[in-house]
Structure formats: C-alpha cells, structure tokens
Amino acid sequence: MQANVKVRLFAAVFTLIMLPVCPTSSSGKSEPPGVECDVHAGPCRAHISGTKVSLDIEPKPVKAMHDLTFTVTFEGEKPVAAPYIDLGMPGMNMGRNRVILKPAGELIYRGEGVIVRCPSGRRTWKAKVTVPDVGSVEFVFDVIY
Amino acid sequence: MLSTETIYFVLFTTGLAVGFGHCIGMCGPIVVSLSLSLKGRSVLVPHLLYNGGRITTYGLLGGVMGATGSFTRVVASIASLQKGVMIFTGILIVVMGLAMAGWVPLGAIFGDYYNPQGVLSRGFRKLSEARSTGTYYPLGMLLGLLPCGPVYTALLAAARAGMETQSTLEGLLIGVGLMLSFGLGTVVALLLIAKLADLGWLKRRDVIYKISSVLMVIVGVYFVIRAFRY
Incomplete structure (x- = not known):
C-alpha cells in the first residue's frame, strides 16, 4: 500500500474516533441562516x-x-x-420530526410535538414552518435540557 | 399523514442517512474499538451480532413506544439506565484502549491481583477481550440503549404511529417494525466503519496501534464526562 494512502486511511480512522469529541455539521451543506429568537420569552x-x-x-x-x-x-x-413544522438541529441530521398543525381558529394552527435531546450537549434547535405551495421560514432558538 | 408503508421506508432511509452522519459520531468509537480488539479475527460476524443486538433493543423500545403511544413517559423511565450505559461504555472504551496497548494490565485496574475471580474483574476482562463472538450480541443490546438524537426521533415516530392504531398489540407490532426498519438503515455505515478499522496495515503498525489506544482512552473519558452532564 502506498505511504500517502496509508496516511489518508489513518487520518480517516483518527477522524472517526475523534468525531464525538468534536461534534459538528454532518450534512456538509451550507444552510440559510434562520430567524434567531428567544422562544422562552414569547412568540x-x-x-x-x-x-x-x-x-x-x-x-x-x-x-x-x-x-x-x-x-x-x-x-x-x-x-x-395548513402549515406544518419540521424540527431539527442546524447542520445536524436528526431524522424527520414533523409537527402536524390543525386549525385552532381563523388564522391559528396548533399541534403537539417533542424536541428531542442531543447527547452532544448542543442546545440550538430550529423549527421550520412551511406553508405548502407558499414558502417557509426557519426559527432558530435554544432549548433547555 | 404518511401511510404505514411509507413510514417504514422513511425510517429505513432516515437510518441510512443518519448512519453516515450521526451514528458514526456516536457509535463509531465503539465500533472501531471492537474492531481493533478483535486483533486479526474476522470482523463481519462479531459486528453483525453487535448490530443485531443494537437493533433488537431498538425493536423492543419501539414496541413499548408503539404499545403505550407515549414517547416522553417511556424515555423518562429509562433516562437513568441510559446514563449508566453511557458511563459503562466510556469505561469499556478506556479499558479496551489500555488493554490493547498493553500499558496497564487489566488485573491491576480491576483487582485481579487480589481477586482474579472477582465479578467485576471477570466481566470487564471478558468484554474487553471479547474472546467469545457471542459476547457481541448482548453487548450490542446494551449499547443500543445509548442516548441518541436520531434514535429518539425514530422512537417518537413509533409512538405516534402507535397512537393511531386500534389496539395495543397493533401498536406494539408497528412500533417494533418501524424501529427495526430504522435500525437496519444504520447498519450499513457502522459495518463500513468496522471494516475500515480492520485494515491489516493498521494492526501491524505498533505506533499507530498505540496512538489509537490513546485516542480510545480520550474518547472513553469524554463519554463518561458527557454521561455525567447528560
């Protein structure tokens, strides 16, 4: 095996071992910044x-x-x-976690959901509100663990 | 609302996707440690057993979620157990790292010098050496309890699917099926990692082997610290 290939493979194994120490983006895609807000203070x-x-x-x-x-x-x-909400972490694929919203008034939609906990300790989450055929917006906020 | 068949497919592809991202970060060090500890033996069967054990736990948890239809209640009831598993995993990785490099004999750590037949000594020695291929299945079952964001998301889907069923049994079966689909999706990435860590040249190089041992100790300590913060 060529020396440079060995070095690359070792780097790959090294990275795999160290991944949990340095949890970062797993998607690799650059995402548009969401609207940051303090969800604990109000809407x-x-x-x-x-x-x-x-x-x-x-x-x-x-x-x-x-x-x-x-x-x-x-x-x-x-x-x-009716809109719906996709919950996730910025730059981290946490799986599909969709909150289905139902009408609760003339212009109000409501639904139940759970924000799961990431063992990495990261607390920043995003809620992407989508109105089908119209558009979407991402709200980025910190949650309490 | 997605049909049941579609949810199975969605969870399988989710498992496949998070397997190459999230799971490599969380389970990667464990898989690498297990591969290195095999010391030249074939990795396929032990890792299939490890993944089988992990998926079995996912299926059992999915069954409970589907039957009860309650995610938060079930997760709250196993939180302490998960913390314990995280601490155990961290210690296991540290022990494997130390034993693999041959720096510290296991007996000195766990008191074999005084009590070679001690339960703790024997247990850790058995796990760290993993001489028996069968050990990997229960180990996988135990490590399947490790807290993990995407696993929680999949369990949430299982609980939601269970809520929409007509009977507890139907909810249980759907919950099991959904989590098995998710778990199967994650296997591909972890088997690839197991094979990557099994590269022959890595094992022949003592220096690289010892560097890997140091990294395992660091990662193990990090797991324990993270468990106490969890």
Whole structure:
C-alpha cells in the first residue's frame, strides 16, 4: 500500500474516533441562516412570502424531551393550506420530526410535538414552518435540557 | 399523514442517512474499538451480532413506544439506565484502549491481583477481550440503549404511529417494525466503519496501534464526562 494512502486511511480512522469529541455539521451543506429568537420569552416572528407569521411554543421555558404545544399564527390573509413544522438541529441530521398543525381558529394552527435531546450537549434547535405551495421560514432558538 | 408503508421506508432511509452522519459520531468509537480488539479475527460476524443486538433493543423500545403511544413517559423511565450505559461504555472504551496497548494490565485496574475471580474483574476482562463472538450480541443490546438524537426521533415516530392504531398489540407490532426498519438503515455505515478499522496495515503498525489506544482512552473519558452532564 502506498505511504500517502496509508496516511489518508489513518487520518480517516483518527477522524472517526475523534468525531464525538468534536461534534459538528454532518450534512456538509451550507444552510440559510434562520430567524434567531428567544422562544422562552414569547412568540418568534417572521414573514412567509410577505405574510406575517408567528411561532409560539408552550409550556415555557421550552424543554427538550417534554410534550410541547406549537402554535402558528398568521396576520392578515389565511394560508391556502395548513402549515406544518419540521424540527431539527442546524447542520445536524436528526431524522424527520414533523409537527402536524390543525386549525385552532381563523388564522391559528396548533399541534403537539417533542424536541428531542442531543447527547452532544448542543442546545440550538430550529423549527421550520412551511406553508405548502407558499414558502417557509426557519426559527432558530435554544432549548433547555 | 404518511401511510404505514411509507413510514417504514422513511425510517429505513432516515437510518441510512443518519448512519453516515450521526451514528458514526456516536457509535463509531465503539465500533472501531471492537474492531481493533478483535486483533486479526474476522470482523463481519462479531459486528453483525453487535448490530443485531443494537437493533433488537431498538425493536423492543419501539414496541413499548408503539404499545403505550407515549414517547416522553417511556424515555423518562429509562433516562437513568441510559446514563449508566453511557458511563459503562466510556469505561469499556478506556479499558479496551489500555488493554490493547498493553500499558496497564487489566488485573491491576480491576483487582485481579487480589481477586482474579472477582465479578467485576471477570466481566470487564471478558468484554474487553471479547474472546467469545457471542459476547457481541448482548453487548450490542446494551449499547443500543445509548442516548441518541436520531434514535429518539425514530422512537417518537413509533409512538405516534402507535397512537393511531386500534389496539395495543397493533401498536406494539408497528412500533417494533418501524424501529427495526430504522435500525437496519444504520447498519450499513457502522459495518463500513468496522471494516475500515480492520485494515491489516493498521494492526501491524505498533505506533499507530498505540496512538489509537490513546485516542480510545480520550474518547472513553469524554463519554463518561458527557454521561455525567447528560
């Protein structure tokens, strides 16, 4: 085996062993920055295709591994379809964790979900609110473990 | 809402995807340690058994999730056990690293000098040397309890699917099936890691072998620290 190939292979094994020590992005893709907010203080606000939308998570403070209620409220026009929320960690594939929202008022949608805990200790999570055929927005926030 | 068949496929592909990302980070050091500790023996059967044990645990947890339909309640009830498994895993990796390099005899660590037949001494020696291929299955079952974000997400899906069933038995079966699908997806990446760590030239080089031992000790200590913070 060539010396440089051996070095590369050793580097690969070294990296594999050290991965948990340096948990970083596993997707490798650059992601657009989300709207950062303090979800413990109150609803997070942003726009989807010009429509004001807010995301609130209860109970507060927002803790991982607890049953949570997600509420998305629109201001102005009612969306063409019910929105949904995908929960995940920025730069880390945590699997599909979708919160299905159901109408809870004229412009209000609500659903139940759980933010799981990452043993790496990272606390930053994102909630991507999507309105089918319209658009989406990502809210980035810290949760309590 | 996805159909049951679609969820099986989604969880299998999720397992496949997170296997090459998240699982390599979490289980990679364990898999590498197990491969190196085999010292020249074939890695395939032991690692198939390890993965079989891990998936068995996933299936059992999925069954409980599906039957109860409650993710948070079940997870809360096994939290202490998971912490214990993390500490055990960290110690195991440290012991394997030390024993592999031959720096510290296991007997000196666990009191074999005074009590060679002690339960702790024998247990750790058996696990760290892993002379019996059959050891890898129960070891995999135990390490399947390690806390892991994507596993939690899959268990959450199993609990949700269980909530929508008409009976407890149906929920249990769907929960088992979904977690087995997820677990099978993660096997590919971990088998590749096992094979990579089994490269013959790595084992022939004493220096590289000892560097790997040091890294295993560091990773093991990190596992223990992380367990206490968990």
